[in-house]
Amino acid sequence: MRDILISMMLPQVTRDEDDDDGFDEIFEEVGSSPSPASTDSSSVCSLDLEVNSVLKQMRREDQEKKVEEIESSDEEFHDVTEETEGEEDEDNETEKPINYLELAKETMYRVLGMLSVSHGWNKEREEADGLTVKSQNFEGIGKVLKLEAYVDCSAAKLADLAWGGFENQADWNTEVEECSVLEEINSNVEVTYTRVRAAGGGLVSPRDFVVLRHFKKAPPLSFCVSISVKTPLMPEQPNLVRGENGPGGMIIRELDGEENRCKYIWLLNSDIKGWIPQRLVDSSLSDVMIGTFRSMSAHLTTL
Numbered sequence: 001m002r003d004i005l006i007s008m009m010l011p012q013v014t015r016d017e018d019d020d021d022g023f024d025e026i027f028e029e030v031g032s033s034p035s036p037a038s039t040d041s042s043s044v045c046s047l048d049l050e051v052n053s054v055l056k057q058m059r060r061e062d063q064e065k066k067v068e069e070i071e072s073s074d075e076e077f078h079d080v081t082e083e084t085e086g087e088e089d090e091d092n093e094t095e096k097p098i099n100y101l102e103l104a105k106e107t108m109y110r111v112l113g114m115l116s117v118s119h120g121w122n123k124e125r126e127e128a129d130g131l132t133v134k135s136q137n138f139e140g141i142g143k144v145l146k147l148e149a150y151v152d153c154s155a156a157k158l159a160d161l162a163w164g165g166f167e168n169q170a171d172w173n174t175e176v177e178e179c180s181v182l183e184e185i186n187s188n189v190e191v192t193y194t195r196v197r198a199a200g201g202g203l204v205s206p207r208d209f210v211v212l213r214h215f216k217k218a219p220p221l222s223f224c225v226s227i228s229v230k231t232p233l234m235p236e237q238p239n240l241v242r243g244e245n246g247p248g249g250m251i252i253r254e255l256d257g258e259e260n261r262c263k264y265i266w267l268l269n270s271d272i273k274g275w276i277p278q279r280l281v282d283s284s285l286s287d288v289m290i291g292t293f294r295s296m297s298a299h300l301t302t303l
Contacts, residue, residue: 050253051116054218058109098229100185104214110247111225114144114267121146125286131293133286141246141269143282147289148265153300155254155262159222161300162250163215166192172299175199175291177206182233188215192226193234200284207243207272210234214249225249243272266293 121134124145134146151158169179178195185191195208211226228244236242246269253263270285 050218050221051112054221055109055112057218058105062105100189100191100212100229103212103227103229104185104189104225107212107225107227107247107249108214108216108223110141111223111249111251111267114138114141114247115251115265124282125290127290131290133289135282142271143269144246144248145268145282145285145289146265147268147293148263149293151262151264151297151300152260153262153303154260155220155222155252157300157303158252158262158264159215159217159224161296161303162224162252163213166213169194173292173295175288175295182210182231189213191229191231191233195240196288199287200280203280204272204276204284205274206240208237208240209243209245211245220254222252223249241273243270245270264293
């Protein structure tokens with residue numbers, strides 16, 4: 001019976017083999033960087049399968065959880081109509097706590113959705129060495145910036161730096177002044193605090209961010225996705241503007257036959273608040289992404 005319920009609830013994902021729309025440029029070459037690995041149709045097809053595999057697994061886990069809830073509710077059925085109107089009003093006035101695990105999963109879904117979109121990305125910035133930042137507007141999310149490049153280290157090493165080395169980021173990242181973990185939800189989900197330096201040549205004052213981070217490994221992909229949250233553990237600070245990040249994060253992909261090289265993608269959706277011209281905001285965020293990537297690449301050579 002359980003298997004029948006799961007099969008009925010699972011969405012049917014079908015796709016024509018010849019239909020590569022939405023995946024053709026996900027791992028396209030970044031400018032003219034020194035020694036890039038060429039992107040061919042086989043690598044695009046491989047990513048297509050990898051992203052769909054992660055989505056299918058997450059959907060199946062969701063449906064299995066729903067089946068467990070149905071079975072549990074059948075066993076523990078109770079009449080909720082016994083609640084009084086006063087109790088309902090009291091519940092409505094009480095702010096419900098954030099379900100961090102559900103939010104982390106939702107953020108992962110949204111990042112996977114953005115990752116699967118190839119067309120419509122516009123060039124925001126291109127450096128002399130080919131390092132490029134692109135952008136696209138997504139309904140319900142807003143403007144998302146994307147930086148993608150190759151990194152000369154193993155995927156495992158880069159993933160460890162992105163997740164496990166978070167609190168030491170201020171030691172090597174010239175864009176960051178402070179990083180700390182406020183709360184560990186479980187081994188793969190945590191609430192963090194980051195204070196960044198002034199940007200845009202000092203025209204954008206320092207900001208801070210409180211975000212929920214979620215790490216997921218689905219070889220050959222590793223994800224570190226994030227989204228802003230509010231927590232009493234870190235109220236807004238004096239003389240600092242509290243920015244807000246939408247769904248985004250870093251995606252790391254192993255490369256076949258290249259143990260000490262990997263693909264890196266950073267999706268950033270950030271509202272830095274304040275009365276700042278959008279052109280300056282876009283330029284400042286591109287500066288931060290490029291500066292962070294260069295700092296990270298330099299630091300990896302010392303590890």
